[in-house]
Amino acid sequence: MKKGTLDAPELATLHRSLDGIVRLDDAERFQAGFLQLAVALVNAAGGVLISREGGMRIDAELLSRQALSWSADLRSELLAAAGQAVNTNSVLVQPLERQSDAKLLVFPWKISLHTGCLVLVMIPEETQLDALLLYGQLLAGFMAQRKKVPLQKGQSLDTGLIQRFTRLLAESDRDTALLRFTSLLRQMAGCDRVAVAVVGADGHTRLEALSDITKVDQRTSEARLFTRTLAECQIQDGIVIYPSSSKLNSSPVLKEAAEGLQMKRFLALPLSIEGLKVGVLLFCWKDSKGNIRVIQRLQLLQPILAAVLKGLCQQPTTRERILRWPTKKKPSRPVLVSIVLLLALFPLPFKLKAPCVVVPTTTRYIAPRYDGILLEVLVQPGDMVNAGTILARLDGRELALEEARITAERDKSRKLHDRYMGSGDAAQTQLARLDIQRYDEQLQLLKNKQEQLILTSPVDGMLLSGDNLRREGGPVSRGETLFEVAPIERMRAELALPEKDVSFISPGMSTKLRFDSYAERSWKGELLRIIPRSQLRGNRNVFIATVEFDNDKGELRPGMSGKAHVKVGYRPLIWQLLRKPWYTLLSLLDRLF
Incomplete structure (x- = not known):
């Protein structure tokens, strides 16, 4: 026990x-x-x-x-x-x-x-x-x-019901036990709701439990109305039935409760032990013909219910049990030292954290091969494009005029060639033939330029840059990057590893990535390589390591930032806690001495 x-x-x-x-x-x-x-x-x-x-x-x-x-x-x-x-x-x-x-x-x-x-x-x-x-x-x-209440012949207590009530005293949590207590009362009485209140030593009535509610919020209007109703009932000497022909029927509190709680009938049972009231039970029916024939049964169970309620209220809640924990007997000093040493030397997974950013595995740049005028832009950054999708068109009117001029010059040279050949002037015929070849080459060059007037995507992917709508009608130069397209089915994360942590990192280590845009999800991959030369980012030297991972749903976009956790291995807990302070102390000693 x-x-x-x-x-x-x-x-x-x-x-x-x-x-x-x-x-x-x-x-x-x-x-x-x-x-x-x-x-x-x-x-x-x-x-x-x-x-x-x-x-x-x-x-x-x-x-x-x-x-x-x-x-x-x-x-x-x-x-x-x-x-x-x-x-x-x-x-x-x-x-x-x-x-x-x-x-x-x-x-x-x-x-x-x-x-x-x-x-x-x-x-x-x-x-x-x-x-x-x-x-x-x-x-x-x-x-x-x-x-x-002497039992009549053939009448007996419902021991099964008593057992169910008193077993609640073995519950470890008071709130759970009170909730089950109200459920049993509701099932026994066949009512719609049950309220349980406890009467303190000062006579103050406090609502402790409501059926179907795990934790009672005393601040709600419903809880305050139940409290007033229970306080009204606990001052009575016996069972209270509402409505009834007694003077209690005129109580404004019970009338307000009937209207506010939308109940037609109440039955209140004050609970007492040795003449001292310990609580009140309130049974509520929505039907005006609610079953109140449970009075005799409640009278038989009154001492059991009173003792059970008192026992339940003496049990601490989970919060009280937690608050009492520090007051328990403290373990001896050797035991504490042993526990601390065990925890300090116990190996735990050692992970290094580093900021990371998403970049595409490959990027294709689209630029015009000749100077020209940007006639039309058909896409914007963020659009998904396929290989061969038209991105923009250049103005080809000047090329058309130039093609007409050269074609006319070529036709003129052909006529001269034919006339000189007919007159037998071999030298002039040769010169005319050379002019025709020159004009043909110029026309072929113009044809190539006309084919390059349409800029298309070389791969499937996302348009990363190329907001050129405002540049329509303006000149563009040869080799000037107008668009960037990158596949996003597989992405790469660039980790900025601090210089002091590089010695712990090696390719092949498992890495978990979590990005700010999807804080509830994580991606996994392995370190592929570490760039051997440091870079200056955020006014500090860092080494860039890369991790590739699948992005089948296309959720991640280039430029998204997050945190990477690299699993280095296992290290003692005390080493993990004192590693940075120890390195800081060594650096300070080097400066002083």
Whole structure:
């Protein structure tokens, strides 16, 4: 048994035993069976049932020889402790006079005209005391409810349902347990919603759980309305039903809750332990004919529900458990030193980070081969083009005029050639033939120029540069770059490695790339090569390393920047933490000495 918790197997035994003794019609047999269960459950040395009818008297007892040996007059001490607990109406833990480590655990109840208590005699462990008190409250609540609502013949408690409720005490997280608590209540009552509130020592009501809501936000209007409604119900002495013929029907708070929560019917059950209110349960129905026949069932379960709710609220939340962690017992210094050394010498993956930028693997430049006038531009940067796509056209009117002039001169030379040949002038004929050849060569050159008037893409890819729309009608020079086209199915990343990290890097190392434009994704590749000569970037010397990777979807564009993580290998954690400070210290010492 752990402090403040109940183990599920012990709870199952409790439920089965209660279901067995609750069927006993004879009062003496019932009390004897109840004491046997209580003593066996907590491994006590003895137990008694005491009632106050005219005076404190023992109704039933089960005391071992060991318990009787702890006190010269054990029964007198039992009656005295019982009277004190009944008068204060609170649980009492009192040591015996002769045996100080032996304790009397007194659990009183006060239901209508029935006042009494359960007293257990045992030597408890301090770590188990909270759980023992919770067990005792459950048993005392069961006994009190039996005296208040005697079960009719053939009637029994739903032990399966009780087991499901009390098993919640074994939950490690309070919020999860409260959510399951509301779900069980909703299923049992057949209602639409359930609200659970806890009443503090100052009487303040706080909303703790709502069905189907993992964490209650106290700032919402719905939560505030539930809180006011629960506070209104907890001041009542018994079960509250709304609407009803009583004066409570005129409560403006309940009317506001019915309108604001869009509910037709409410049933509120205040929960108390030994006369002290611990919480309120509110059942809500959207149907005005909501089932409120669960009242008798709730009356039977009231002490169990009260004890379970109190136990759940004593459990810490996950946040409270985290905040309490530093207050736990600290490990010894040798253990701490061993842990620190182990962590410091433990080898971890060593990665080097470097900025990177995307560049195409190949780039093709398109430039005119002759001077001319830019007539028309058909593409813009960012367009996807195929091999042979027309990018721009140059003006060919001057070439056409020049072609007409040369053609006319050639025709003239042909006529002269024919006339000189007819007259037999061999020298002039030869000169005319040479002129014809010269004009043919000029025409061929013009034809080649005309073929170059159309600029096309040599490869499939993306147009990286060439915003020449404003230059239409203007002159362009021979060899001037007008367009850049690059394939993007496979890209290259250029890593700018700091000079101090180059010694750790070698080709073939696995590299993970993450770019600012796609922070949620990463690309992987291997280092291909490291340019042996450093470059000046950002006022520092860096060495450029390249990594190629697939870009099938075309998401990455040239110029995108990001971070590269190069897996160098494994190094001790302390080496990774002290590497840069150590190098800085060495550099400082070199400057000083």
